[in-house]
Amino acid sequence: ITVYIPIINKNLENATDVKCTLLYPAAPDDSVFPFTDTANIVAGAHQKWNATDEKLESWNGGSLAISERAYFKMTATLLSTLTAGDYYLPFVISYKDGGSELTDTVRVHIYVRDKASSGSSSGGSGYKSKPKVILEAYTFSEDAIYAGDTVTLRLVIANTSTREAITNLTIDYANDAGVILPAPGGSSSVFIGTIEKDAAYMLSIRLQIAPDADAKSQLLTLKLAYEGTKNRSAFEETASVSIPVQQKARVRINDPVVYDDPWIGSNVSVGVTLYNLGKSTLYNCMVDVVGDGLTLEESYFGGNVAAGGTMRADLNVIPTVGGQLDAKVRVTYEDVNGNATEELLPMNMFVNEDSFGEIASPGNGGMEMPGDKPANANIGWVFWTLGGLAAVSGIVFLSVRAKKKRERALEEE
Numbered sequence: 001i002t003v004y005i006p007i008i009n010k011n012l013e014n015a016t017d018v019k020c021t022l023l024y025p026a027a028p029d030d031s032v033f034p035f036t037d038t039a040n041i042v043a044g045a046h047q048k049w050n051a052t053d054e055k056l057e058s059w060n061g062g063s064l065a066i067s068e069r070a071y072f073k074m075t076a077t078l079l080s081t082l083t084a085g086d087y088y089l090p091f092v093i094s095y096k097d098g099g100s101e102l103t104d105t106v107r108v109h110i111y112v113r114d115k116a117s118s119g120s121s122s123g124g125s126g127y128k129s130k131p132k133v134i135l136e137a138y139t140f141s142e143d144a145i146y147a148g149d150t151v152t153l154r155l156v157i158a159n160t161s162t163r164e165a166i167t168n169l170t171i172d173y174a175n176d177a178g179v180i181l182p183a184p185g186g187s188s189s190v191f192i193g194t195i196e197k198d199a200a201y202m203l204s205i206r207l208q209i210a211p212d213a214d215a216k217s218q219l220l221t222l223k224l225a226y227e228g229t230k231n232r233s234a235f236e237e238t239a240s241v242s243i244p245v246q247q248k249a250r251v252r253i254n255d256p257v258v259y260d261d262p263w264i265g266s267n268v269s270v271g272v273t274l275y276n277l278g279k280s281t282l283y284n285c286m287v288d289v290v291g292d293g294l295t296l297e298e299s300y301f302g303g304n305v306a307a308g309g310t311m312r313a314d315l316n317v318i319p320t321v322g323g324q325l326d327a328k329v330r331v332t333y334e335d336v337n338g339n340a341t342e343e344l345l346p347m348n349m350f351v352n353e354d355s356f357g358e359i360a361s362p363g364n365g366g367m368e369m370p371g372d373k374p375a376n377a378n379i380g381w382v383f384w385t386l387g388g389l390a391a392v393s394g395i396v397f398l399s400v401r402a403k404k405k406r407e408r409a410l411e412e413e
Contacts, residue, residue, distance in 0.1 A: 005043060005072040005091050005108055009064045015095040018045070018061045020072040023090040023105075034087050034112060035076040043091060046073035064095070084114045086139075111137060111156045111202050132160045133169065133224050135239035136200060146248050147279070148211040150183050153241065157192065157224070158200040166235075167194045169226040173205070179213035180220050180243060182206070194229075207243075215247040215280040215336060247280035249335055253343060256329045262351040267297070267316045270347065272329055274302070274311040281306050282333040287313040289347065291327025294319050305333070322353035 009015050020043040025033050035041060045061030048070040059070050072091075089108045094101065113136060134157075141152035159166050169192040175181075182188050183206035195201050207220075220241040227234050252275040259269040270289075276282050285302035300313040319325055328344040335341075 001076060001078060001110070003043075003074045003076070003089065003108060003110060004046070005074065005093075005106065006069065007064070007072070007093055007106070008069045009066050011066065012095075012097050013066055015064045015097060016062065018064050018070070018093065018095040020045075020074075021092045021094070022074065023092060030079050030082060032087070034078050034082050034110075036079055037077060041074060041076045043072045043074040046071045078112060082112055084112050086111055109154060109202070109204070111154070111200075113137075113156065113158065113200055133166055133195070133226055133235070133237055134158055134160055135222060135224075135241070138241050140243075144246060145209060145244060146246050147179075147209050147213040147215070148248075149209050151207050151209065151243075153205045153207055153220075153243075154202065155205065155222075155241075156200055156202050157195065159195040159197060162198045163230075165194060165196045165199075165229045166226045167229050169193060169195060169201075169224065172223045172225070173220055175218055175220050177213070177218065179210035179245075180218055181208045181210065183208045209243075209245055212279065213245045213247075215245060218243045218245050246336065247278055249276075249280070249282060249333070249341065250278035251275065251282065251333070251341075251343075252277055253331055253345060256345055256347045258347070258349050262319050262325070262349045264319055264322050264351055264353055267318055268349070270315045270317050270329070272313045272315070272331065272345070274305065274313070274331060274333075276305045276307055276309050276311075279307050280336060283336065283338075285311055285331070285333045287315065287329065287331050289315060289317060289327055290330050290344070291325075291347075293321040293325050293351075294327055319349070319351040322351045325349050325351050 005020055007018070007020075022041055022043055024038055045059050047056040048059035048064070048068060049055075050057050051068075056071075061070075061072075064070055087110050089110060091106050091108060093104045093106060096102070135155060136158040137156040139154045141154070142149065145151050155171075157169070157171070171190045171192065173188055173190075186206050190203065190205065192201055192203065209218075220243055222239045222241065224237045224239065225234070226236075254273045257271045259271060260267070262268045272287055274282075274285065282305040285305055286299060287302065288299040289296045295318045297316040297318065300315055302311040302313060305311045313331075315329070325348070327347045329347050331343045331345065333341055
């Protein structure tokens with residue numbers, strides 16, 4: 001097989017004496033190193049892209065100016081016992097920057113396919129073969145693809161003909177919705193050239209996903225135009241790639257609001273509002289409370305919240321201890337693939353305790369004191385005082401509750 005190693009000078013004024021070396025494993029291992037005869041494998045300088053004339057030209061590795069691109073070329077023989085699949089080849093790129101010697105390591109991905117069985121066909125003198133070029137396989141470098149991302153699409157293009165090589169192969173790709181575009185600096189057309197009979201060519205394409213792309217499988221259509229090497233007839237095939245685009249969840253959750261004056265054993269109403277600022281639906285939204293010193297009557301299930309939607313959760317919390325209570329409101333939701341996200345929001349309140357002191361008994365415990373008033377006079381005074389205090393407390397308590405209810409009504413509006 002032939003492997004091309006692409007490089008680019010990103011920030012040096014001029015890199016000189018540029019070389020490429022394939023790294024070998026410490027011990028033979030065909031699961032990671034697929035070649036035979038390692039002593040004769042050489043990755044030599046091949047071609048450089050001339051941006052002015054827009055063409056490839058011969059290159060010996062002597063120098064590479066800033067922003068220039070070049071290619072090394074390596075030809076090697078695969079092991080006959082090799083298993084089909086993906087292999088990653090490590091190359092060391094060495095170069096000089098003035099008096100400094102520098103190195104970088106790059107990995108080149110190759111895909112090894114099963115050898116197709118040779119076939120034969122008989123035909124008259126008027127028989128003309130049609131080499132069939134197909135998209136044999138494709139993969140993405142990224143595990144998840146989100147709108148706004150730049151991703152790498154790897155393609156394996158195979159010439160299935162056992163009779164004829166193809167040449168002048170060009171691939172054009174497009175997305176009807178206009179949300180899958182070439183990455184900055186890329187092109188929607190790729191020229192490959194020649195693929196020998198019963199051989200394959202692997203290439204990588206950088207794609208830019210538009211930020212407003214819908215969260216669904218976006219279809220990328222490929223048009224493969226080529227010629228046969230025997231009769232020079234032009235052919236065209238089409239293929240498609242499904243790109244599973246997701247939208248990242250963008251959520252805003254307000255701090256929990258405690259609407260009631262907390263007392264031990266009494267219901268306290270707590271409100272939480274969630275805003276879905278993203279472009280995709282949030283699924284299975286749940287709200288509950290975690291922490292010590294309280295119980296929750298029932299968790300809140302908000303179901304699905306559409307893009308741009310709002311969820312308002314009302315919780316009934318019952319404090320079980322007095323004093324300062326520090327707990328958390330837990331909000332969970334899922335994306336379209338079932339991946340769950342959990343957010344914890346602080347919920348703080350001071351819980352009042354019921355503390356009724358002993359009511360003084362009439363009299364003075366049997367001890368006679370000068371000027372003691374009659375017992376019934378003491379009782380009347382005590383209960384009159386307690387009644388007055390209860391009335392004042394009730395007014396304050398009702399005022400606090402009325403204020404909280406007004407705040408809650410205004411917030412819901």
